[in-house]
Amino acid sequence: MLWKLLIAINIFATVYAAVLQEVFKWRDVGFAWPSEEIKREALQNQDYIPANNLPLGLARWRNRLFVTVPRWKAGVASSLNYIPLNTSDSSPALIPYPSLKANSLPKNGETLEDNHIISTFRIEVDACDRLWVMDTGLADILGSAEQYSKPALVVFDLNTDRLLRRYEFKPSDLKESSFLANVVVDVQHDRCDEAFAYIPDLGGYAIVVYSWKNNESWRVNHNYFHFDPLNGDLTVGGINFQWKDGIFGLALSRVMRKGYRTLYFHPLVSTHEFSVSTEVLRNQTLASDPNSYNLYKIEGNRGVATQASSSNLDLQTEVLFLTQLQKDGIACWNTNKPLNPDNVGIVAQDREALVFPNDLKIDAERNLWVLSDRMPVFLFHTLNKNEYNYRIFRIKVDDAIANTPCVL
Known part of the structure; x- marks a missing residue:
């Protein structure tokens, strides 16, 4: 009977599985260097240790796919990079953005320029052709853990590749345990100066809100962030490992009444999904009022072993996509339905290619992009350099949800 049960479980987990198009894959990540001499020097000085470069976050803008490489360990050549999507190379070199110099760690008391990027995990392209980068400022996290600069939002104009603003977070935004590694942007294309950014603090269990217009930030606390x-x-x-990461995955709905959206969120270590209106978060007074506690909503539980690192919502169908860390897959939930295991569909699953799907994004053409990177093996063991460890996939949203409970 046991073998029948195992077969039934496997069929249930894959019955909705769509076929993702594998776009890129790497054994080790390489970079586009200005010259072979500079590359050799970086290797000799251990400024570049290929095995220590793990791609983690992604975002698409037109013909560029941005890919982050956080400085988990020493020897990361560049933390913010992109790939030209017209390349025919299935394992392309990453091109540092905005430059290799901006991504290089300072030496011998060198002064950092405002466009510098020390270490970024997740990034966001907004409706105004801006790239928002959450720079932790922290390098060699698993080693010497040196804080080169304050945690900051770094925003670029993608049409000109010019730095628009660097905003360093205030001491009141942070706690000793804070770790800011994600950002989502709430903006309409015809109101670019009214943008708000929401940054989850996965270590300090809060959301930090940033107003572009006022160039101001504030911290929001709630029990659901733990x-x-x-x-x-x-x-x-x-x-096998144990984590205690709090709020991490954020996703915004379409614009609703009075110009506000619903922010769906979840701690990484949780199987629940929660939500709150951005009307609460944008109002600094209301956000800090204890009476606002009940304005947050428990959407429901996704089911056993459904911890998710990342989420993104398709505005047309109102379907929320989530990574499924323990299931080596991607799930979906139509936010117009109650959240329970019956309404969660596994849209893709692969025990080899989707080990730790770390990030996903929906682009302007409604393509769902997924990056998998075997991160727990990288963090706690050793990756096999003879295998493809890092992959990027793509699928049309409508194809992803076909024949799943996510279709109304």
């Missing part, structure tokens, strides 16, 4: 201690034991890629 991790769930009953869901902190994970097994991915054969590696």
Whole structure:
């Protein structure tokens, strides 16, 4: 009977699975260097250690696919990069953005320029052709852990590649345990100066809100931002580990009444999804008022072993896509339906190619992009350099949700 049960479970998990198009894959990540001499020097000085470069976040703008490489370890050549989408190379070199110099760690007391990027995990392209980069300022996280600069939002104009603004977060925005590694942007294309950014603090269990117009930020606290201690034991890629990461995945709905949206959110260590109106977050007074507690909503529970690192919402169908860390897959939930396991569909699953789907994004053409990187193996063990460890996939949103519970 046991073998029948295992078969039934496997069929249930893959019955909706769509075929993702594998666009890029790497054994080790390489970079576009100004010259071979500079590359050799970086290798000799251990400024570039190929095995220590793990791609993590992504975002598309026109013919560029931006890819982040956080400085988990020493030897990361460049943290913010892009790939030209017209390349025919399936394992292309990453091109540092805005330049290699801007992504290089300072030496010998060198002064950092405002466009510098120390270490970024997630990025966002907004409706106004701007790239928002959440720079932690922290390098060699698993080693010496040196804070080169304050956590900051770094925003570029993608039409000119010019730095628009660098905003360093205030001491009141942070706690000793804070770790800011994601950003979502709330803006309409004809109101670019009225943008708000929401940055989850996965270590300090809060959301930091930033107003572009006022160039101001504030911290928002809520119990729903904390991790769930009953869901902190994970097994991915054969590696068992325990995490206590709080709020991390954020996704915005379409614009609703009075110009506000719904922000869907979840701690990484949780199987619940929550929501709140951006009307609450944008109002600094209301956001800090204890009476606003009940304005937050529990949407429901996705089911057993559904911890998710990233989420993104398709504005046309109102379907929320989520990574599924322990299931080596991608899930969907139509936000017009109650959230329960029956209404969650597994749209893609692959025990080899989707080990730790770390990030996903929907672009302007409604393509769903997915990056997988076997991160727990990278963090707690050793990746096999003879295997493809990092992959980027693409699929049309409508194809992804076909024949799933996410279709109304």
